[in-house]
Amino acid sequence: MRVVAQRVSSASVAVAGKVVGKIGHGLLLLVGVTAGDTETDGAWLAGKLVKLRIFPDEAGQMNRSVVDVSGGILVVSQFTLYASTQKGTRPSFNAAAAPDIARALYETFVGQVGCLITQPVQTGAFGEMMDVALVNHGPVTILLDSQRRE
Numbered sequence: 001m002r003v004v005a006q007r008v009s010s011a012s013v014a015v016a017g018k019v020v021g022k023i024g025h026g027l028l029l030l031v032g033v034t035a036g037d038t039e040t041d042g043a044w045l046a047g048k049l050v051k052l053r054i055f056p057d058e059a060g061q062m063n064r065s066v067v068d069v070s071g072g073i074l075v076v077s078q079f080t081l082y083a084s085t086q087k088g089t090r091p092s093f094n095a096a097a098a099p100d101i102a103r104a105l106y107e108t109f110v111g112q113v114g115c116l117i118t119q120p121v122q123t124g125a126f127g128e129m130m131d132v133a134l135v136n137h138g139p140v141t142i143l144l145d146s147q148r149r150e
Helices: 039-051 099-114
Strands: 002-015 020-025 026-032 062-064 071-075 129-144
Touching: 002 039, 002 062, 020 071, 020 099, 026 099, 039 099, 039 129, 071 099
Parallel strands: 026 071
Antiparallel strands: 002 020, 002 026, 002 129
């Protein structure tokens, strides 16, 4: 699994003009699933993400986690994280997991994150065309990959 984690002042996701998920300060997580991913990948990522110290402390240093700052988490599925541009100029998405597998692992990941924070996890709508709005605070954007454990 791959996750693009963005520290945000606010973020929302809408489907057909209707907001389906929204947070104030916290993390926007764009999540991609590839063939071979398992629930273990999601558990590793969930644990890493909620402890990731990318929020400022009193001195302005990145020493606080999303849990420490009582931030929200918005999770959005994004198969395009597994795009390959190796050949030509039209991306290939062959490395992305099949939708039924990806949906199950995405939903499991959302649950895994939810078990580690005190407030409900907000989500987009799997497989739908979504409009994602965010204010990236910092900006801080971190890429995590469960296969590489980084």
